[in-house]
Amino acid sequence: MARRKKLVKVVLGVLVGVLISQFSNREHTCSQSRPKAAAAAPPPARSDDNLVFVGVMTAAQYLDTRARAVYETWGRKLPGKVVFFSSEDSYSDQVPLVALPDVDDSYPPQKKSFMMLKYMYDHYIDRFEWFMRADDDVYVRTDRLEELLRSVDSRKPWFIGQTGRGTTEEFGTLSLDSDENFCMGGPGVIFSRETLKRMAPFVEECLSNLYTTHEDVELGRCVRRFAGISCTWSYEASDCDCKMQVILYHNQSGQAAFTGDLKQKEVHRAITLHPVKQPRHMYRLDKYVKALQVQSYQQEKIELHRDIAASMEELGFRIRNLQNASLVEGLPLFPESRGSEKYLGDTSLLGLPGRLTRQQPRNVDDVLDWELISKTLYSWRDLNPRRRIGSCLKEGLSDVVRDIMEVINSYSKQRGRVIDFKEILYGYWRLDPVHGVDLILDLLLVYRKYRGHKMTVQVRRHAYVQQTFTEISIREVKNYDFPYMSQRSSTTAAIPVHQKLVKHLVSTFEQIPPILHPSPPKKQEVINFVLPLSGRYKIFRRFLKMYEDVCLKRQEEAKLFVVLYQNDRSSDFLRSGALIEDVQRTYGSDAVVAIYTNETFSRARALERGLSLLSGDDLVLFMDVDMIFHPRSLQRVRQNTVKEKSVYFPIVYSLYNPRLLNRTYPDNYSFFTDDIVDEDSGFWRQFGFGIVSLYKSDYVGLGGLNLLISGWGFEDVTFYDNAIKSSLRIVRSVDPNLIHVYHSIECDINLDAAQKTMCLGTQANMLGSLKQLQKVYERYEEVVVS
Known part of the structure; x- marks a missing residue:
């Protein structure tokens, strides 16, 4: 009963305080x-x-x-x-x-x-x-x-x-x-x-x-x-x-103080x-401090719910039934139902005690997987388990560590010591959308005692942290201008939002000087595709149809150079050449340039052949015939590639073996849309560097591709290493509009050790996700074990 009264008093006190402050703000005269x-x-x-x-x-x-x-x-x-x-x-x-x-x-x-x-x-x-x-x-x-x-x-x-x-x-x-x-x-x-x-x-x-x-x-x-x-x-x-x-x-x-991140x-x-x-930074700082106070009230709310749950458990009530519980007949524990302004929250969610076993899985799919935090993040979510720790997780860890140190040092004065944070040695974390975040952190701390026997020593401590998710709430915020930017008095009536918008638009247009001689739009940079091709007629037909729709019909500033190898499957060679001629008759000989060769296939030499027809100021995109691209991808190429400054290595989305997914990939490229990008259909090819855009002059400055490498792969890896060592900025970003369609890979037994290892690794990665492979293993476990 005392807990309930305390909770009601806290909530009512906050509401009354807010109402009083709002009334005083309206009625106050300076x-x-x-x-x-x-x-x-x-x-x-x-x-x-x-x-x-x-x-x-x-x-x-x-x-x-x-x-x-x-x-x-x-x-x-x-x-x-x-x-x-x-x-x-x-x-x-x-x-x-x-x-x-x-x-x-x-x-x-x-x-x-x-x-x-x-x-x-x-x-x-x-x-x-x-x-x-x-x-x-x-x-x-x-x-x-x-x-x-x-x-x-x-x-x-x-x-x-x-x-x-x-x-x-x-x-x-x-x-x-x-x-x-x-x-x-x-x-x-x-x-x-x-x-x-x-x-x-x-x-x-x-x-x-x-x-x-x-x-x-x-x-x-x-x-x-x-x-x-x-x-x-x-x-x-x-x-x-x-x-x-x-x-x-x-x-x-100085002037830059408190203008950046306030989470310090x-x-x-x-x-x-x-x-x-600056006044705007004063308002921003005040808003941040208010947010800290809101977080403090939310934490107090959670602790009160936990106290209520623990007290009611002693009376024989289960936590899941507390919403309908009554202290005595006619006196419900929660008089207000969900949706009411005075609703105090769901104790079955907010009142759960802090323990790592509060999430009870009912089957294998409900088991939460832990991810390892070290200098990098080791995750089960990708075939490449080692990933960079994202900025969101870094920020979250900083918030948690700061809160932990505040708790640890809350009584430091009377104990005559202070403990400083040094680093996280390692940790584990998992996310449950219902309950919240669980963290296990191994912290390296510095213990300083300044009373009695003074000492400074490094210590390691484990911290078990749970961040409980509160209920989703929606708050309506008025359209607000910083007061120092407005000269309206406190007695002026509120201006409707639509009138503010019209006034703002009118004043904006009044400040725009008239354009007497409008300048023509800037012409986009020409992207020169260089595509090595050996056989693969059906795939090339799909690629050329896509290039026609995306670039030629839309009059995109682009040009395609196809380095066509003649191999034993002469029909593929001839039919591919016929496709190119059809496009040239329709759109002109410059639409697609064919370069014929009967050498042994080498991707590095093919790209060099294509580059030989370009000048140093030309923007080049090395492309594979298995790729699906979109106009947005071309826009990213232009934005991320700057002459003498940056080279763009997009991270493409690679599709898994369709047989494992019980599906087929049609020849129509339009089948591959953004909807196909998910964790079950494919993976982000973080260690693929074959698709790259740069200027020819930068290519030459980097020393070009290693022409001595023949057979499958590896030339792109060595070129990427040279780019990293240079003064050029390397741009790496996932592009959901660049999709690599699955095709089988044959690893030649005559490849050298490094190439063969890479080939087999790529072959394995493209089979399917870990979840799918696990299901296959469970289905055919006896065959695999035997």
């Missing part, structure tokens, strides 16, 4: 201050939020940008009051502003800083426990600030900030004694009420005795002189790591983040 008159009439403080008063130093030019972004993000959530301080001629109807008399916006802002503190003392010293000096480019996590300040006795003198003694170049020039320091102003400086009481009455004396041009240095000197304390290095709190350089974080990247441990641990130079 406090206005007139120049000079503002200092005499400070806006009233809320009596129930008297923890901290934050004074934000800004300038007139930033009032509608940086200052407004601060006020509309963390400024509204502060457990106290935020007021902006600027020069005497400043005015804003967007933020609560105090225009300081006889103060300008010159830099350094020493007078502005001291007079702001004097203003705090004169008007608010008895109304707030803490006072904070902040810049307009700092982001404050107000919940963590409140947690810190409520854990410290404000009746004592405290001067809290990120401690500094100046840069190496400034050492000895700041007039600081060996035991003196200052709080760096950027990440924020916090004063207890007692500190401000001691220091503020003497700010004018401090201003008349400045030794440097550094505002934060002089502020620290004034606090040291009249309050008798220095900047706090750290505060020993029982439930947080309060090293100032960690919780009041200054990013050394510094962002997650900090109370203040500095500097955030």
Whole structure:
């Protein structure tokens, strides 16, 4: 019963809080201050939020940008009051502003800083426990600030900030004694009420005795002189790591700070983040922090469901029946059904305890396969088990490791130690679409003990992690523009979305200058296909029909060079030549160029023969007759191949043996569409390098193909190795529109060892998927074993 009440209180509390915040945002009117008159009439403080008063130093030019972004993000959530301080001629109807008399916006802002503190003392010293000096480019996590300040006795003198003694170049020039320091102003400086009481009455004396041009240095000197304390290095709190350089974080990247990936441990641990130079990044950072809070609430929700499930299990209820369970007659455990706004979630899903055996397979197909994580990923999903760890998995592992380290170090202070993550030695992971993700990680950590017997040692620990999937939810978000980009007032009625769209389109077109002399579209690069061919008449007929439909009929900028070998099957040779002549009569002799030869077949020599008719500036695509391609493939060739810069080795999709699939592949190329690409029909040929596009000049620069290689394969592998060693960029990407149609491979017993191994490996890979081969084995196990 207590658990249920706790869950209901949490959910209702969140809903009420959201409704109150939305109402206050709509009804709130910004406090206005007139120049000079503002200092005499400070806006009233809320009596129930008297923890901290934050004074934000800004300038007139930033009032509608940086200052407004601060006020509309963390400024509204502060457990106290935020007021902006600027020069005497400043005015804003967007933020609560105090225009300081006889103060300008010159830099350094020493007078502005001291007079702001004097203003705090004169008007608010008895109304707030803490006072904070902040810049307009700092982001404050107000919940963590409140947690810190409520854990410290404000009746004592405290001067809290990120401690500094100046840069190496400034050492000895700041007039600081060996035991003196200052709080760096950027990440924020916090004063207890007692500190401000001691220091503020003497700010004018401090201003008349400045030794440097550094505002934060002089502020620290004034606090040291009249309050008798220095900047706090750290505060020993029982439930947080309060090293100032960690919780009041200054990013050394300058203008680029917090513009990239925010999934950093510094962002997650900090109370203040500095500097955030652009308003849009302030809104982005605020949105990210809100998402972290949502995740925290979701985790709390899952833990409450687990508590409910465990408690009800003690009463004899099975977890799958909890949705219809009642505590007593007439008092259901979950009064609201699925679909209701007050529906509390499915405990049969969210309440499952964390254990690796919670997914119970009913048959072999339900068994979840583990994948091995090491320097690379070893997976059962492909015939090539070793794969690169994808960016999604990397990001997920980083998130998990960061959360694990936060849990491990949550009580590090009282234990006098800290544990740092070094690397993942190996791990296993699996994905269940219903329950979530399971992880087993072997972590290499660094254990540092700084109390008692100090030590630093590397340790290995296993972490068993489960990420439970919550239910799917849909949230409707209003069309939102960053407030600093709009000048509409808070009383303006909401503009309908369709009117916003029309207004945006009209304004966009108004900014486009008229085109007096439109330039013709840029002509596409000609792709020169080079195709070696020996026999294979039926396959060549399919390829030529496809080339005609894709390139010739569509007037694609392409040209086909067929190097035609005469072999023992003379009928194939003659019929293939007749097909080429038919196309030439229809589309012209330049549509398809035939190069006849009676040499022994060699793919490398054939490609060289085709290249001999091209110039160095021509774009070349080495092609096989078994390939099916699409216009989109030609577009990718042009985009990924750049002269003297990049060579494109597409990863083609290779079809399995159709006999194993109980199907046949017709001669019509149109049968092979995107729908055929799945894990049962074929595989991605990651180690195939025969299809390649490049410029002839780059081909020559790479030394060309090894013409001494005869027979099956291997010439493309050596050419790929040469390309990797060059300065050219290698582009490798899967192309679902490049399909290699299955054909049987005969491995000549006279091939050398390397070629023969590669040939047999390709022959085996093309048989079928592991799942299909397993079924064949199970069906004919007795024959195979015998």
